[in-house]
Amino acid sequence: MTEQPADGLMPFHAMEILKCAKIIEATGRSVCHLEVGEPGAPPAPRVIEAVAKALPLAQGYTNAKGLTELREGLANYYATQHAAVVEPESILCTMGSSAGFIIAFHTAFRPGARIAITRPGYPAYVNTLLGLGFGIAEIPLDAANGWKLTGADIAAAHADTPFEGLLFASPANPTGAAVDRAELADIVATCQRLGVRLISDEIYHGLDYRGPSVSALELTREAIIINSFSKYYCMTGWRIGWMVLPDELIRRAEILQQNLFISAPTLSQIAATVALGERDYAEQQKAGYARNRQLLNNGLQTLGFDIGSPSDGAFYAYAGISRFSNDSMSFCEALLDEAGVAATPGIDFDRAGGNRYVRFSYAGTQETIEMAIERMGRFLQQAG
Template identity: 40%
Template sequence: MSTNPPGTPAHQASRALQVAQRVHSIEPFHVMEVVKAASALARCGTDVISMSVGEPDFTATELVQQAAIDAIRAGATQYTDALGLPALREAIASHYASAYGVDVDPRRIIVTAGASAGLLLACAALVDVGDEVLMPDPCYPCNRHFVAAFGGKPVLVPSNAAQRYQLTHDDVEARWSDRTRGVIVASPSNPTGTSMTGPQMQQMLAAVRKRGGFAIIDEIYQGLSYDHPPVSALHFDADVITVNSFSKYFNMTGWRLGWLVVPQALVPAFEKLAQNLFICPSTIAQHAALACFHPDSIALYEERRHEFKRRRDFLVPALRAIGFTVPVMPDGAFYVYADISAVAHNDSGDSAAFCLDVLGKTGVAIVPGADFGLAAPARHVRLSYATKLSRIEEAVGRMGRLFGR
């Protein structure tokens, strides 16, 4: 028993510290329960096939790796400007011209410590306490947590396959209130792998612009588009804020590097926030990323994009054949969002229990819908095809035998 009298520093230090209220509004990742269970099975010798994590199985190209080594050997490891290396900002601007046919002033580009840091900066700059921000349901869970972290209120708008699980002009018209400040959407989306069509994006942005709101467009999977050339939101509205990353198309997840394109008038505000919150992105990663835009690197990324498409083209029909419902073909990223109503045999009708059941009986790790919103999450799972096709084929075979297909 403590002998320190109440009120003394030692007694005060022994009491549990209270976390800020914002922490309580951030939900845990349900996927981590699947990941923990999968790791436990693997340690016991089970051959686990992971279709849970949104991470390419490819790594940085040889040119990128060598550029990092060269930067280290040259001592190019000190702080950069908070907005990023000028050469990298110029290279990104050139990439917009070649890949998307959009002219972007390099001064509008802000290099960030991953797309997550970019989204944090955008919310810090634009979201005040009490502001409402519209986003489709389902969506990437961290998007709503970024809004909540700055006192805003994420408003999840149920979407469906007919609208490609995306926010529409009609959604903005119907759900905008006096407290609404803007929208956050991702195209292509996590978890659905679906993109907004050009007209859909244009009409939605027009509805936001008419109300003087902001639009943050997450384009981190833009490079992984399969059925049509990718179209950046910047093509329709120069005042949108786009978020991108070197993690997905450029296969540099652990390097933690991304970027924003923001209106020129907002650059000083973003720069001030970046200076105070992050100082600068990783210098080594920035020097390495310059090699991403070498023609040899781009050629390899395109080969890998075609491989992702090959996996998708096998997986979606195969899932449908064993009983999953996939109402709309994903056209980007590396995810399939599937309805399990026809194959779920557990009594709870809960996708989290379903995923654990599938994992325990087949060794295939997939993700429950609970992480991605409130629109029928118990009926949905997300499957990632960021793994070898041979492993995907084996996973489908195992699940098919479990479901009697």
């Protein structure tokens, strides 16, 4: 699973581990799934009801930008959650955040432009940029600083290797690090001073455990905002997300959407429109993640993993494994084969230093977390 072609494109190892886990489950063995960032709960019941009702009729394309009702609902979301004024015409509904990244890159940058990302960071950033022919500048982050990006980090990286864009997530995958309003303002101001276009990945918004999520829209209208219903609203497989675009980029993004994807799935847009009104349900799921967050963090510390305080947001624990191994891929393969616990090797998120880390997702059930900790304890005892 570790072959690397000449262009640097690599597998998404979380999905590779999931594939192997499914093969193991097909033999009758159970697996504790801590490898993928996928909520264990389904969408809110009213979402399912609305889709079932719409199913006989909702078979055609929508407007390329998306259903008017959904875009109006998203505009209201920004008004109520972030006190930000966003026109529905500035919003583009996408096939998950993944399509949003593709549209953002081709909308805002010329072919071959260099875009900065953090390391560690979401692996699809690297692979999507490479696959589309863009250049990359990596900004290394440090556990000692809570894995948080600063304006000084951006400026130093830009002075070393200039770049035209910055793709940044808060809360972040895999670390769960989240910046507060002042820290985000520092990032926004630095990008503006350097002439760098900010793409703010806000897919884990709502899943902050230390305060409200802060959108870049609260600070600037020059950033491209990307978000999704996958995480907070428990809708991963529905493949529905959205973008908020600066005025000068709206038309180009719409044209790209028309040609690359036509429109987001109609039923998923209907589901998303209803989901926006089901925040009480989403908050119930978040409360479960919060319990799992503490449970997993305590368990990993007891087992000897190198991990500090629980993550600020999202639903991940990024744990050091130096006490056990210096090869995160081999460690995760053995953990799956011998203990039936699926986790993601750190090399997915950091090709330079990720061999010393493993990411665990706590988005599943409490029972899964408890069983995984018990199994890992036996595995590490036998390995030691």
